[in-house]
Amino acid sequence: MGEVNVKTLEQRERTFLEQSYIPEIVKGLGVTVKHFFKNISPFEDERMTVTYNYPEEPTEYSDRYRGQHRLMVREDGQVRCVACMCCSTLCPADCIHIEAAEHDDPSIEKYPEVFVIDQLRCIDCGLCVEACPCDAIRMDSGEHVEAFGDRGKAFFDRDKLMELGGQSLAEQGGDHIPEHPS
Amino acid sequence: MRIPNWLALTLIIGAIFLGAVGAMWGAIEAVALAATLLPAPPEPFATIGVIVAKIGLIVFGFVMGLASLMTLFGDRKQSARIQNRLGPNQAQFFGQSLIGLPHFIADGIKMVLKEDVVPDDANKLLHTAAPALMLIPALVGWAAVPFMDYYCHAPSDPEAARMAIQASYPFEVCKTQTSNYFQIMHVNSGLLFAFAIVSIEVYGNAIAGWASNNKYSLLGGIRAAAQMISYEVSLGLSLAGILMIYGTLDFREMVVHQAELAWGWLPLWGVVVQPLAFFLFFLAGMAETKRAPFDLPEGESELVAGFFTEYSTMKFGVIQVADYAATVFLGGLTAVIFFGGWHVPFLYADGFYFGGLAGEPTLSLPYHLVVATRLVAMCFKIVVLVWLQFMLRWTLPRFRYDQVMMLGWKVLLPAALANLLITALIVSIF
Ligand code: SF4
């Protein structure tokens, strides 16, 4: 039997005044009254109100905000994705549907003929971005997924995802290590 | 340059106060002028007209107005400010949110338009009557509350008016004809009347709980009944000391007694004479209004909404307004009994006397302006007391049910008895 380490905590007895609640109620009242009068002050900067008037004052998103997906493009405007299936395999919501096709250019091999993200199932976890070996899918557009009234409109296809796309700094293909600007 | 905060607040409150005084003065002057110009209506109609006007102004204008505004400003805006929020501001008139005022109208319209649900097997008659049984007592009690002393029909010449009213300070006696314009009816046992009416309110709650055919409602109704009856004891006993000192049950005379100044500067209001009684009365009164921290009859966490679980539409609205009206009534009673009613310190019928009652007033005021100031002072006291109740309601967490009963029977009641005993000793010795 090992020794049990018991830590005794000192329990402070309540004093009579504390037990009677009256000074404590007055203290509490002091706090609320202070907040009340500060917050109705005619001067904005004295108020402690933290509410955002959301639709009227848009909030600023952080740089890491995961917005709508976008598919990056190559220099010649073709889709950068090589249909490796990493993202659709990893996607926990199983919402990326890719149909690969052979590319005419032998140095590219494959490209996604169909690339659909079901936005109704996507949980915006960002794992697809982490999984992509060639920086072809990103969620850094900083935009909301638009609202849709029709379920069919929730399937965002390749061309729609490419509309937001830009060029990546990373070089694609080959075996040389890309020189990163940073 | 930036105006300091305290100055801005003082300016705003001062502007509101002066505006109200001016408006009331104007109204009183206009009525007085009309009385001299127009022929007086024949007798029964004149009396009835005055009574109807008083009921309309006091009960429906002031009390209901304040109570229903409190549903918005007290519970939603004030709580929001305390908790660093903004509160409702999305309902707007022409793009102006007007400190949330449109919400108040929107809520009313919403309540009227909703479907009225009466549960199966509920007693339809009692279920429908209960909200009224709650609201009516909260309003009837105002009959005895004086907003101002008797109006003195003094001659309009200031010097003659001074002779007519000044008689014997500090108790103003009017030597000409008086009219009771600012109290709906003069009951010489006003306090008993008010208490009798307040204790009737419990029937509304119990009936609402019973008639709903719902176990939560029934438990809520029983809790409400038990809590209100328990606290009525301390509510009454806490005032016994006041009765001994003033020796009257008449609200008007109570207020008249509070005009005295101790050592020439300290107004002898009830709260100065009987501070413990004020504390007990206010606490028991808050428990009587069944609002947090004493909102056990509602008990959201365990009883859904207590006795009004089964109420919808304006029936629900009426129950809510009845709660707020009870809050305002407690404010009114406290103002009359403990805060000198219409009295403003140093203000007498012909102006402010800062340096004692001998000689000329420091600041002469016409009688009508004095009346207006006193009316505004009375309303202001009620508003502040209502505000204080809401402040307490948003400061304190709610009690557990056994704690409420413990507080009522084991703390407030002995304290009220001790207060009574000590007051009795002091009164009989001096
Ligand atoms: S964000 Fe997550 S859920 Fe959405 S597509 Fe990418 S991996 Fe799937």
Ligand code: SF4
């Ligand atoms: S987006 Fe990236 S991970 Fe997904 S299939 Fe294309 S290349 Fe592979």
